Amino acid sequence: MTSLTIWAQVFVNGLALSAIYILIALGFTLLFGIMRVVNFAHGEFAMLGGFSLYYLYGKLNIPWVAAVPLAALLVAAVSLVLERLVFQWFYQRMFQSMIGLMGLSMVLMFSSLLVWDAYERNVPSPFSSIIEVGDVVLPTDRLVVIVVAAIALLLFYLFMHYSRYGLSMRAAAIDLEVAQAQGIETTRIYKLAFFIAIFMTALAGGLYTQTYVLSPLVGERPLMIAFIVVVLGGMGSIPGAALGGLILGFVESFLGTFYGAAVSAFVSFGVVLALIIFRPWGLLGKPE
Amino acid sequence: MYADVRVSLPGERSSWLSLLRPRLVISVLVIAALFIWPLLFNEPFAYYVGTMLSLYSIGAVSVHLIIRTGHVSMCQAAFMGVASYSSVLAVMSLGLPWIIAALLGIVASVLLGIIVAPIFLRLAGKYFVLVTFLFGEIIRMVFVEWTSVTGGANGISNIPPPFEAVGSKFAYYYFALVIALCCIFMSARLLRSEIGQTLDAIREDERLAACSGIPVLRFKVIIFAIACALAGVEGVVQAHYVRYLEPQSFGVIASLNLVVMNVIGGMYSLVGPLLGAAFVGILPELLRQYVHLQHILFGVFLIVAMAALPGGLVEAASRMADLVKKTFRGRSNGRHA
Numbered sequence: 327m328t329s330l331t332i333w334a335q336v337f338v339n340g341l342a343l344s345a346i347y348i349l350i351a352l353g354f355t356l357l358f359g360i361m362r363v364v365n366f367a368h369g370e371f372a373m374l375g376g377f378s379l380y381y382l383y384g385k386l387n388i389p390w391v392a393a394v395p396l397a398a399l400l401v402a403a404v405s406l407v408l409e410r411l412v413f414q415w416f417y418q419r420m421f422q423s424m425i426g427l428m429g430l431s432m433v434l435m436f437s438s439l440l441v442w443d444a445y446e447r448n449v450p451s452p453f454s455s456i457i458e459v460g461d462v463v464l465p466t467d468r469l470v471v472i473v474v475a476a477i478a479l480l481l482f483y484l485f486m487h488y489s490r491y492g493l494s495m496r497a498a499a500i501d502l503e504v505a506q507a508q509g510i511e512t513t514r515i516y517k518l519a520f521f522i523a524i525f526m527t528a529l530a531g532g533l534y535t536q537t538y539v540l541s542p543l544v545g546e547r548p549l550m551i552a553f554i555v556v557v558l559g560g561m562g563s564i565p566g567a568a569l570g571g572l573i574l575g576f577v578e579s580f581l582g583t584f585y586g587a588a589v590s591a592f593v594s595f596g597v598v599l600a601l602i603i604f605r606p607w608g609l610l611g612k613p614e
Numbered sequence: 615m616y617a618d619v620r621v622s623l624p625g626e627r628s629s630w631l632s633l634l635r636p637r638l639v640i641s642v643l644v645i646a647a648l649f650i651w652p653l654l655f656n657e658p659f660a661y662y663v664g665t666m667l668s669l670y671s672i673g674a675v676s677v678h679l680i681i682r683t684g685h686v687s688m689c690q691a692a693f694m695g696v697a698s699y700s701s702v703l704a705v706m707s708l709g710l711p712w713i714i715a716a717l718l719g720i721v722a723s724v725l726l727g728i729i730v731a732p733i734f735l736r737l738a739g740k741y742f743v744l745v746t747f748l749f750g751e752i753i754r755m756v757f758v759e760w761t762s763v764t765g766g767a768n769g770i771s772n773i774p775p776p777f778e779a780v781g782s783k784f785a786y787y788y789f790a791l792v793i794a795l796c797c798i799f800m801s802a803r804l805l806r807s808e809i810g811q812t813l814d815a816i817r818e819d820e821r822l823a824a825c826s827g828i829p830v831l832r833f834k835v836i837i838f839a840i841a842c843a844l845a846g847v848e849g850v851v852q853a854h855y856v857r858y859l860e861p862q863s864f865g866v867i868a869s870l871n872l873v874v875m876n877v878i879g880g881m882y883s884l885v886g887p888l889l890g891a892a893f894v895g896i897l898p899e900l901l902r903q904y905v906h907l908q909h910i911l912f913g914v915f916l917i918v919a920m921a922a923l924p925g926g927l928v929e930a931a932s933r934m935a936d937l938v939k940k941t942f943r944g945r946s947n948g949r950h951a
Contacts, residue, residue, distance in 0.1 A: 364740070364744075412917055412921075415917075415920075415921035415922070416920070416921065420740050421686075421739050421740055421743070422920040422921065423920075424740065424743050425686065425743075425873065425877065425916055425920050426916055426917045426919075426920030426921055427917075428870060428913075428916060429874075429912070429913040429914065429915065429916025429917040429920070430913060430916075430917055431913070432870075432909050432910065432912060432913030432916070433909075433910050433913035433914060433917070434913075435909075436906040436907075436909040436910045436913070437906075437910055439906050440904075440906045440907075440910075550751070553744070553748070557744070588755070588759050591755060592752070592755065592759075595748055595751060595752050595755070596752070598748060599745065599748050599749065599752070602737070602741055602744055602745050602748070603733055603734075603737070603745065606737070606741050
């Protein structure tokens, strides 16, 4: 393997990781920015997205291109029930939401353990081939992940900037009372934001578990990722989530390849810890 | 919520005694029962559950002290782990007697607490939770990665008991019970004293407390250090009982369990974490077949408590008592209920 190949693979890996991380973090930051809710159960929704994809693609054999968005849609639709049952009591109550949603995370994780058992499964990947660009050898599945995530992010961006509902959501995130005074129906906006957030998380979860492994315990990692990215970029800031996701993805790919997973984990945790202490609003957020 | 604060006016000396008496009687009865029942039933498994309950209550009180200052700490299990590993290593690698090793463990936990507390306690409530959450994870990762010292993910096994005399489950139950009761008494005295009232003042309005001349940060750090000492006590007693250490038992779920005990039982009075510890400790035994169900129930409790009932079981009990009192008062006055 030439050194160019290694660098190219680290780059592509970093990009794929960034794409997944940005999707997860965007969901998290949407829930925080608009509803002021710290979704400690975020990782579990990603895990459920993975299981959804496992059944739709692995068991029902729906073609992959359709299965991926459908899996996410399924999880998001079912989660609307949770929105009414659990989340609505914690809107605008950040502290209570943290502990309450930790409780939800326990409920989701252990219910999944009851249903699916702890053993690890593999979501079959439709792309086991490689692409050769000149001297460089690249895995196709990573490239596909990048494309899928990029499409999702583009759609999200267009929605947030050019559709009425997207603009309403951004208004609600900036100042809820003024937005309400302008006639924006908060309940509907909340439900929509929740749906979009869970959709993206479940989508990312499907891609993530397909790349790595699937089990009910797999949700812890996406939660940590969401935290790190969101604190890095600034809680409630959407461009911050994008920037944070890029940084974390590339740092992890680089450190993970050359120094091992443990070093990469320590560095990311340490940086986030330091950031919360000295600059809690992250790189692109606003000091409260 | 103010149940632990008793303000006595000058000249009212005897009144606080009489207010205290029913609680004193109940406490004495409960403690007597805790000491007597093992002599009546020969059930090693029950001794095990009882010992774990005593240990859990120490940890729950540790988190409780910090909650009384207004912060929820998600890393007390990590401090437990630091003390456990330190004392176990002191006994097994350095050959020190348990008492010294236990003290070393507790000191290690307190030192770590004193180092991080001034930094963490400056942050607002929501950031404090995040920071302690991350810190707990970092400590757990250190336990996992530092294989030469901690044995990594496989942990350390074959830990010897503290003394020959407490080798049996029966004896260890009393050992743990006495230690737990000492810790609880100390904490109760602390919380009833002026220090306890200062804590409540800090929790209710930090800026007002600071304006009244209370050195807020110093207080919080001292309380945090005491809480770490308590966590250390649980760590050193538990490690030599279970005789097996692994990083997983000091992670986020362990810390969350301690918080759950407080939230379920009631965050604002000392009885809360004790009730919560009993609840959290006994429930898995009732749900033997369905171990996962216990965590699901805890989760549901957390959600319900955070959404509607922050005072936990204690608040629920006192609200029910108020309801009963109102009904009776209504009847005796001849009013329609």
